[in-house]
Amino acid sequence: MLDFALLVQYGPALLRGFGVTILCWGAGCLIGMALGFVLMLLRQLPVKPLRWIIRAYIEVIRGTPFLIQLFLLYSGGPSIGLRLEATTAGILGLGIYGSAYFAEIFRAGYQAVPKGQVEAALSLGMSYGSILRRVIVPAMLVSTIPAIVNMMAILTKETVVLSIITVPELMYEMQTMAAETFATFETILGMALFYWLLVEVVSRLGRRLEARATRFLTHASPQGSSSETATARA
Amino acid sequence: MKFSVIIDALPYLLGAAVTTIWVSLLGVLLGQVIGVIVCVARQSGGRAADMAGGVYVSFFRGVPLLIQLLLIYYMLPLIGIDVPPLVASIAALGLASGAYVSEIYRGALNAVPHGQSEAALALGFPGQSIWTRILLPQAFRISVPALVNELILLLKASSLISVVGVAELTRTSQTISASNYRPLEIYLAAGVIYLAINSALALFGTLVERRLQQA
Numbered sequence: 219m220l221d222f223a224l225l226v227q228y229g230p231a232l233l234r235g236f237g238v239t240i241l242c243w244g245a246g247c248l249i250g251m252a253l254g255f256v257l258m259l260l261r262q263l264p265v266k267p268l269r270w271i272i273r274a275y276i277e278v279i280r281g282t283p284f285l286i287q288l289f290l291l292y293s294g295g296p297s298i299g300l301r302l303e304a305t306t307a308g309i310l311g312l313g314i315y316g317s318a319y320f321a322e323i324f325r326a327g328y329q330a331v332p333k334g335q336v337e338a339a340l341s342l343g344m345s346y347g348s349i350l351r352r353v354i355v356p357a358m359l360v361s362t363i364p365a366i367v368n369m370m371a372i373l374t375k376e377t378v379v380l381s382i383i384t385v386p387e388l389m390y391e392m393q394t395m396a397a398e399t400f401a402t403f404e405t406i407l408g409m410a411l412f413y414w415l416l417v418e419v420v421s422r423l424g425r426r427l428e429a430r431a432t433r434f435l436t437h438a439s440p441q442g443s444s445s446e447t448a449t450a451r452a
Numbered sequence: 453m454k455f456s457v458i459i460d461a462l463p464y465l466l467g468a469a470v471t472t473i474w475v476s477l478l479g480v481l482l483g484q485v486i487g488v489i490v491c492v493a494r495q496s497g498g499r500a501a502d503m504a505g506g507v508y509v510s511f512f513r514g515v516p517l518l519i520q521l522l523l524i525y526y527m528l529p530l531i532g533i534d535v536p537p538l539v540a541s542i543a544a545l546g547l548a549s550g551a552y553v554s555e556i557y558r559g560a561l562n563a564v565p566h567g568q569s570e571a572a573l574a575l576g577f578p579g580q581s582i583w584t585r586i587l588l589p590q591a592f593r594i595s596v597p598a599l600v601n602e603l604i605l606l607l608k609a610s611s612l613i614s615v616v617g618v619a620e621l622t623r624t625s626q627t628i629s630a631s632n633y634r635p636l637e638i639y640l641a642a643g644v645i646y647l648a649i650n651s652a653l654a655l656f657g658t659l660v661e662r663r664l665q666q667a
Binding site: 277281282283284285287289294295298375378402417 | 651
């Protein structure tokens with residue numbers, strides 16, 4: 219079985235790799251969410267060609283393998299003058315990949331905001347900007363938390379694919395270690411257990427967050443209006 | 453951009469796409485079998501079976517597919533089964549898919565009204581035929597959209613088996629672009645082929661769904 223001396227020897231590299239994994243994941247999720255949110259907003263504009271383009275973008279990203287997208291960005295990029303380092307390409311790739319899914323998640327959340335709330339805000343004289351910020355986005359975020367968490371767990375798993383374009387993340391370091399020590403099977407088994415745990419932790423934290431954010435849906439809140447509409451939907 | 457590059461590579465890419473398609477189909481078929489068995493075992497096999505099934509589902513949904521693939525690829529020789537990469541890949545895709553499929557069926561079974569199996573019991577159906585004649589056919593019908601979606605996901609996931617050297621679409625694109633130094637054109641072409649296959653699958657799914665609704 220796995221020799222503990224090996225862990226001491228390769229510990230720093232593995233730890234560094236884990237750092238890169240977390241960096242890619244975190245930055246990828248942020249870019250994905252930001253881009254997805256912008257795409258969702260642009261889709262609400264009454265400009266038909268823009269909607270088609272965004273829809274095509276989402277369909278293309280969701281219809282092709284993540285690995286092909288990475289290869290296009292990392293190996294194909296230099297042909298059009300886009301020279302990226304592996305890690306940058308990995309983060310950008312994760313972000314682009316995630317953005318299509320997040321855009322759809324946010325769109326569903328946007329549509330689920332009760333029309334009456336928006337109309338009420340309009341009749342109170344709120345501007346579109348503040349309706350978005352104070353009415354739509356909060357309601358949208360709460361209703362889409364499960365989907366967002368799920369997508370973040372999926373992106374956790376996708377970071378492993380980055381090792382194929384030589385991003386020095388955990389999987390890559392692990393494969394280096396496996397190749398140097400010949401303890402291939404043990405290392406991969408260890409890695410499987412580690413990722414199993416990691417994805418479980420992400421999902422658990424997500425469920426906690428969901429419970430925390432939706433507390434007002436089940437308990438009667440002092441502001442009758444918000445709890446009323448919310449429970450009616452739930 | 454040089455389109456002649458794509459045209460030259462197209463026969464190879466299409467040939468590789470065929471490999472991608474049938475590897476994914478075999479993976480999905482294996483996943484179906486495993487998924488149904490796991491689902492039925494978890495529902496009617498007692499607590500031990502339910503727990504074992506739960507661990508299986510949790511593991512194969514929680515661990516990245518690439519790691520599962522490498523695990524199976526390196527594990528089989530260790531326990532004395534020496535199989536070509538292709539077989540290990542199909543096994544990995546099937547095992548991963550089985551975990552998702554069993555959850556799809558679980559959801560679908562919950563959607564079959566409880567009164568139906570009670571009615572079958574009252575009519576004296578033996579336990580086995582309640583499954584094969586009442587529950588599973590309906591669960592299948594309910595889960596068709598999810599299953600087609602699963603097929604599309606698996607087809608995309610099958611690009612990962614390029615890592616163990618199976619000459620499917622992704623691997624072939626890698627090989628070609630390594631020899632002609634035209635990665636942009638080749639990967640674009642590969643992407644378009646994946647997109648075309650997935651769109652066709654989605655269309656097929658809609659047709660099957662419509663057909664089943666008529667029944």
